[in-house]
Amino acid sequence: MNFRKKLSTLKVPHNKHTAGVHSICVDPPKEVLLPMTMHAGAPAVPVVAVGDYVRVGQLVARDEGRFSCPVHATVSGTVTAIEPYQQADGTKTTIIRIESDGKMERDPNLKAPKVETLDEFLDAVKSSGIVGLGGAAFPLYGKLDALRRNKIETVLVNGAECEPYITSDHRTMVEHSDLVVKGINVLKKYMPEAKFVISIEANKPDAIEEMKRVFADDPTVEVRELETVYPQGAKQVILYNVTGKVVKGGQRLASLGVIIINVTTLSKLAQFMEDGTPLIDRCVTVDGSAIAEPKNIVVPVGTPAKYLIEQAGGLSTEPGKVLIGGPMLGHAIGSLDEPIQKATNAILAFNKKDSKLLEPSDCIHCGRCVSVCPVFLNPTAFDRAMRLENENERADTLERESLNQCIECACCSYVCPAHRPLMETNKQAKRFVRKHYAAKKEGGK
Numbered sequence: 429m430n431f432r433k434k435l436s437t438l439k440v441p442h443n444k445h446t447a448g449v450h451s452i453c454v455d456p457p458k459e460v461l462l463p464m465t466m467h468a469g470a471p472a473v474p475v476v477a478v479g480d481y482v483r484v485g486q487l488v489a490r491d492e493g494r495f496s497c498p499v500h501a502t503v504s505g506t507v508t509a510i511e512p513y514q515q516a517d518g519t520k521t522t523i524i525r526i527e528s529d530g531k532m533e534r535d536p537n538l539k540a541p542k543v544e545t546l547d548e549f550l551d552a553v554k555s556s557g558i559v560g561l562g563g564a565a566f567p568l569y570g571k572l573d574a575l576r577r578n579k580i581e582t583v584l585v586n587g588a589e590c591e592p593y594i595t596s597d598h599r600t601m602v603e604h605s606d607l608v609v610k611g612i613n614v615l616k617k618y619m620p621e622a623k624f625v626i627s628i629e630a631n632k633p634d635a636i637e638e639m640k641r642v643f644a645d646d647p648t649v650e651v652r653e654l655e656t657v658y659p660q661g662a663k664q665v666i667l668y669n670v671t672g673k674v675v676k677g678g679q680r681l682a683s684l685g686v687i688i689i690n691v692t693t694l695s696k697l698a699q700f701m702e703d704g705t706p707l708i709d710r711c712v713t714v715d716g717s718a719i720a721e722p723k724n725i726v727v728p729v730g731t732p733a734k735y736l737i738e739q740a741g742g743l744s745t746e747p748g749k750v751l752i753g754g755p756m757l758g759h760a761i762g763s764l765d766e767p768i769q770k771a772t773n774a775i776l777a778f779n780k781k782d783s784k785l786l787e788p789s790d791c792i793h794c795g796r797c798v799s800v801c802p803v804f805l806n807p808t809a810f811d812r813a814m815r816l817e818n819e820n821e822r823a824d825t826l827e828r829e830s831l832n833q834c835i836e837c838a839c840c841s842y843v844c845p846a847h848r849p850l851m852e853t854n855k856q857a858k859r860f861v862r863k864h865y866a867a868k869k870e871g872g873k
């Protein structure tokens with residue numbers, strides 16, 4: 429991967445209306461829907477049956493397979509269905525439906541894990557169901573497993589939160605700084621020589637101030653203010669901007685002596701180590717031009733989008749588009765019954781005017797998409813390759829042009845004056861390449 433001396437990034441409107449608003453906790457929804465694929469890795473496998481009574485934090489699905497992750501009940505109540513489910517992005521999964529009894533009765537077996545060795549620590553983290561909450565949803569134990577093989581010199585605590593509208597990590601730093609301190613103390617035990625750099629965009633001055641306050645006497649922790657640009661929070665971008673290091677395609681970050689951990693993920697780890705609470709809830713930003721009262725709301729994982737919207741005063745107008753996630757990386761949902769998942773940081777609803785998609789036209793070869801790509805790719809090459817008739821030629825061209833290096837930041841789509849859906853094309857291209865080579869491998873057996 430090539431990098432320019434200064435990475436190309438975008439100035440996008442922040443629209444962080446909820447930045448200064450304290451997050452609220454609300455009553456649990458009547459029902460939660462827990463997909464078995466809320467993480468990157470093999471699906472979890474249900475261990476409960478329809479009719480079972482479950483308590484908050486109780487294991488309802490075990491991890492099985494590579495980078496799988498367990499799922500826990502997020503409300504107390506009765507399992508009403510375990511059934512196939514098609515998610516908004518078209519992927520198929522299995523969900524466990526739990527009807528809440530409204531009591532939020534906690535599983536009495538939950539307690540702080542007793543850990544001494546690294547193996548015990550990693551086993552405990554695995555059982556917590558914690559995934560990266562910055563968006564990738566990679567199981568935390570999978571990331572921390574690198575401690576077995578690599579000497580970590582820098583832990584980059586990612587508090588950039590560069591997507592417009594979203595302020596969930598921001599509020600974690602302001603409202604739960606104690607958990608950020610505890611999370612860092614947990615990690616220090618297994619990385620005694622590491623330096624921690626809490627990296628925050630300049631548009632969150634209160635979070636920067638709070639982090640500086642709580643770490644004022646800790647020389648191992650630096651609070652770094654970063655320029656407010658998109659996609660500052662992307663792994664490759666923040667790594668380069670904070671450490672000057674570049675991760676090459678296929679290279680593991682830990683081999684550079686660095687681990688990047690999202691700040692809310694860290695706070696969830698601290699909570700788990702303190703009292704055994706697995707990942708069962710999260711703070712979600714509810715905002716957008718069709719939302720009556722934008723808010724940050726803490727809800728159980730699996731809460732349907734419509735319940736969150738109701739808690740934010742409901743819709744102020746008929747929405748043209750509702751997104752799970754931010755305007756750059758999120759995806760549109762067709763039904764407000766869609767549940768929030770472990771890594772869902774926002775529900776955004778936009779009025780019809782703000783939702784209008786402009787018709788794509790032919791590329792005018794302006795080069796803007798190339799100049800803005802933070803990892804120095806040529807999005808027009810992928811766009812062209814996807815129109816090649818010959819599938820072998822198409823797959824080989826996409827490979828040659830380093831499609832797999834695309835971090836799906838959407839900067840190219842954002843600047844394209846011809847409104848070409850370049851990032852969506854890249855996602856489609858990745859799916860095509862995966863299928864193409866899998867079929868070839870299968871055929872070669």
Ligand code: SF4
Nearest residue numbers: 801834835837838840
């Ligand atoms: S979506 Fe991919 S190709 Fe487009 S700017 Fe981002 S990294 Fe580059």
Ligand code: SF4
Nearest residue numbers: 791792794795797844
């Ligand atoms: S930004 Fe759009 S119009 Fe310009 S070169 Fe890229 S694809 Fe073509």
